[in-house]
Amino acid sequence: MKIVVCIKQVPDAKDVRLDPKTNTLAREGVASIMNPYDRHALEAGVCLKEQYGGTVTVLTMGPPQAEEVLRDAVACGADEAILVSDRAFAGADTWATTYTLAKAIEKLDGYDLVLCGKQAIDGDTAQVGPGLAQRLNIPYITYARKINECTREVIRLERMTDDGYDEVEMDLPALLTVVKEINEPRIPSLKGKMKAKKLQITTYTAADLKADPNCLGLKGSPTQVARVFSPEMRGDRSMITGTVAEQVEQLFEKLEDCLS
C-alpha cells in the first residue's frame, strides 16, 4: 500500500506571541515543530505500513527549513520525504495550498491513501484535507479516530462526532484527516534518526510541478485578510503566583470573595 502523509511545519504553540503593533504572529526566535495533528496522521500511516506492508511518503510545502519536519517524520518511521518548496508558493491560502499539494501528489508514482491531520494549529482552518481530496477527485473522511481495517480497495474506520462516532467505509484511493484520539505518536527511534540524517530529500519546485503560476502562492489565493486583532479581554483578571498549595489557597479566597 502506498501511503502519503501531508505534514506542516508550525510555530511551537508554547512560544507563540502576537506582535501587539502589527497583530501578526511574532515568529522570530520561535521554535518550529511538526503540526501535532499531522504527527498523529504520520503515526497512523506508519502503523498501517507495519500492519499491511507498503511505504509511507511524507510531503510538506514550505520554505527550505521545513526540511526539519520531514527528517523528524523519517525518524518516526516514514520511508521517503518530499519538500514542495519554491518562492512562488509563498503566501498561499488553503485554496492555493491544496492546488499545489495536489500537483505534488499527482507527480508521485501512484498512491492508495492520503493522510492529513484534522487541522494545523497555526491557521486552524481544517480546510486543506477536504480541499486536497476535492482537487485529487478522491473521496475523503474527516475526524478519523480509529482504523478498523484497510486493504488496497477499501478502508473501514470510526469517524468522531460531537456525541459519539460513526462507523464508515470508503473505497480507496482516498483521503483521511485524523484526530488525536486515533493513536499515541511514537518517539523517534535511533535507527530512524540515523536514516533521517543521511536521507536525500527530494524537492519539487513550481517548474517540477508544471503548475499554473496564477494558481500559486499569494497570486492564487482568493482569501483576503480584512483585519487581524486580539479579542478584547472580558472582565478583570489577575495572575495567582506561588507554590501550588499557595495558589490553591488564594484561588479559594478569591472564589469566596466572589460568592460573599
Add this chain to the structure above:
Amino acid sequence: MDYFLTEEQQMIVDVARQITDELIIPQRAELDEKEEFPHEILGAIAQADLFGLYVPEKYGGYGGGCFEIVLALEQFGRGCVGVATSYAASALGIYPVLLSGSEEMKDKYLPEIVSGTKRAAFALTEANAGSDASGIQTTAVLDGDEWVLNGTKQWITNGGEAQIYTVVAITDKSKGARGASMFVVEDTDPGFSYGPKEKKLGIRASATRELVFKDCRIPKDRLVGRKGMGFIMVMKTLDLSRPGIAALGVGLGQAALDEAVVYAKQRVQFGRPIISFQAVQHMLADMAIEVEASRALVYNAAKHIAAHPESMSKASSMCKVFATDMAMKVATDAVQVLAGYGYMREYPVEKMMRDAKILQIYEGTNQIQRNVIGQELNKEYTRNS
C-alpha cells in the same frame, strides 16, 4: 559540561531523553505508588531501538558497548531508577550470552532482546550467597541430554517479567570456584516457578522475585560457554554492567540537583529566595561538583572498558562506588534543600532518596567494590615493584 559526544552518541542521548521526559517522568510517581512494572515504557524503549545498543549489528543491534548503554541509562536514571533498572537488568541478564554464549545461542536470543519481544534477567544471588558468591547452593546435574536444576534464587530483578534467565548453578561442588556454571533457563521450562513479588523501599516500578527450580529440566546446550566457568563469567558480566549502575547514579544525582536548584530559586524565606543564602548555595555547589565529577569518571571508565576488556575491574568498581555514593548523598541533600516539601511524596526527591539506596547495594555492594579496587591496587603495585 561538553563531553564532545559524536553525532550518533548525541542521538542516543536525545532518544533516551525524549523517552525520559515524555514517558518516564510523567508516570514515575504512579508506577512507584502502585509498584507497577513499566511494560508500556519498555515497549517504547524497544521501539526506539535502545534494547539493541550493546548488541552487535549482525544480531540486529546497534553495535555499541558499555559507553552507549551508559548514555541511555544516565537519561533513564534521571527519570526513574525503578524503570531504568528494569531496562538495565535485561542487559545484565543477556551479557553472559553475549560474552560467552555459542553462536547458536546468540542467534536464538539476541534478536529477541533487540526487538524487545523478550527480556532477560541475571540470577546469581541466593539466601546464603550475596557478596560471597561461593555460598551458592543451586545445583545442576547432567542427566542424559538434559541438565536438571534444583535450588532457589533470591531477589532476582525482572523475576517473573523476563523470559530468558541466566542462572549460576554448582556443577561440581568439590572444585570450589571452578565448580560453578552458567545456564540459560526459559520462563516456560518445566520445573521453573517464581516466588511472590518483593516489597521494596525504592525502585518499586521494578519487579523482584524468587526463582524456584524444582527438578527443572533444560536441554544440554543451554550451558553457557564451558562447564566450570560460571564464576569467571559472573565477574566479567558484572564488570561490564557496573558502569551502567554508576550511570543511574549520575542520572539520579542530576535529577536531584535540578529539583533542588529550581526549588531554591522559587522558595522565599525571610523575604528572599533561599538560593540567595550561602548555606543553601554551598550545598547546591557541592552537589553540582559531585554530579559532574561522577559523570566524568563514569564516561571515562565506560570508554576504558570498551577499549580494554582485559582490565575492566578497577575502572568498573571505581566508577560504581563514586557515582552511587554521590547519588545517595546528593539525593539526601536535595531532600534537605526542599526540607518539609522534599519529605512529602508530592515532590519527587523523596523517591530519589529511596531509589538511590539500592545503587550502593546491588551488583556488588560498595564495600565489595572497595575490596576489588584494593586487590587490584595490590596486584598492580606488586607487578610494578
